[in-house]
Amino acid sequence: MTNEFDEEYSQKQLVRIRILVHKYRDFITLAILAAFFIIFPLFEDTHFGNLLMIILVNMFLLAGLFSISDKPRQLVIGALLAAPLFLIGWIWYFLPSKGADVSLLIVFILFLTYILLLIVRRILLAREVTRFEISRAIMVYIIIGMIFGMIYMLMEYLSSGSFMISSGKITLSALFYFSFVALSTTGFGDIYAVAPLARSVVIIEMLIGVMYMAVLIGLLINAFRVNLLDKQ
Numbered sequence: 734m735t736n737e738f739d740e741e742y743s744q745k746q747l748v749r750i751r752i753l754v755h756k757y758r759d760f761i762t763l764a765i766l767a768a769f770f771i772i773f774p775l776f777e778d779t780h781f782g783n784l785l786m787i788i789l790v791n792m793f794l795l796a797g798l799f800s801i802s803d804k805p806r807q808l809v810i811g812a813l814l815a816a817p818l819f820l821i822g823w824i825w826y827f828l829p830s831k832g833a834d835v836s837l838l839i840v841f842i843l844f845l846t847y848i849l850l851l852i853v854r855r856i857l858l859a860r861e862v863t864r865f866e867i868s869r870a871i872m873v874y875i876i877i878g879m880i881f882g883m884i885y886m887l888m889e890y891l892s893s894g895s896f897m898i899s900s901g902k903i904t905l906s907a908l909f910y911f912s913f914v915a916l917s918t919t920g921f922g923d924i925y926a927v928a929p930l931a932r933s934v935v936i937i938e939m940l941i942g943v944m945y946m947a948v949l950i951g952l953l954i955n956a957f958r959v960n961l962l963d964k965q
Contacts, residue, residue: 759868762796765789766875774906783829787822790841794819797848807851814844831890838887842880849876857952870949874916877945881938882912888931895928916942 769789776782794815801807818840825833852869859866885908888895896903896911900923911924915938926932 758796758800759865759872762793762800763868763872763875765793765796766872766879769793770875770909774909777904777906783826787826790822791819794844797844801848801851811844811847814840814847818844835887835890838883838890842883842887845876845880845883849873849880852876853949856949862954873949874945877938877941878913878916879909881916881934882909884934885912885931888928888934892928892930895926895931897925897927899923912938915939918942 769786773782773786773789776785798808798811798815801811818837821833821836821840825837852873856866856869856873882905885896886905889903889908896908898907901907903924907924914921914924915935918939926935
């Protein structure tokens with residue numbers, strides 16, 4: 734009798750945990766993204782940093798797939814994009830090479846872009862503004878910065894000297910930093926684009942940053958006002 738009670742209690746606890754994880758899945762994904770930017774740059778130039786990057790990427794894969802698990806079709810497409818990313822990530826870790834670097838960046842950009850489009854679609858379809866929509870809006874901003882940072886790293890691999898830095902060397906974390914500087918149109922000047930194509934991409938990111946704040950945040954505010962009027 735006691736064993737049956739314990740088993741039933743354990744099953745209920747698992748169900749509660751599953752419900753909580755599903756409810757707060759966007760916050761979990763956001764936390765993983767934040768961890769990536771806080772922890773990875775500290776260990777980027779070490780062997781442990783490479784392992785840490787793969788672990789964080791795999792965690793983001795799982796969180797991203799779970800975030801779009803409401804519709805089977807979206808989950809299948811996401812899994813098809815995640816599978817090569819998972820495989821190439823471990824190949825990059827055990828057999829590092831320029832080809833592996835380029836391949837990893839390309840498949841990660843594709844996966845992030847797909848997740849980004851789905852999150853934006855959810856935000857646009859939102860009828861009211863909740864903490865979940867706000868977390869998704871923050872997530873979109875971070876993913877945009879990540880995508881462009883990886884595009885810059887890809888450009889640097891394919892055409893060395895596309896970017897210049899006042900001190901240190903061009904690394905992925907340095908270009909992530911530059912990407913968010915460009916996205917927020919801050920412009921510190923310690924890293925700058927040199928190649929014409931790189932400058933064009935930077936301009937595109939700056940325009941996206943301005944339009945994001947003006948359009949997407951505007952839509953969230955409008956949805957909040959509509960919801961407020963409906964309640965009145």
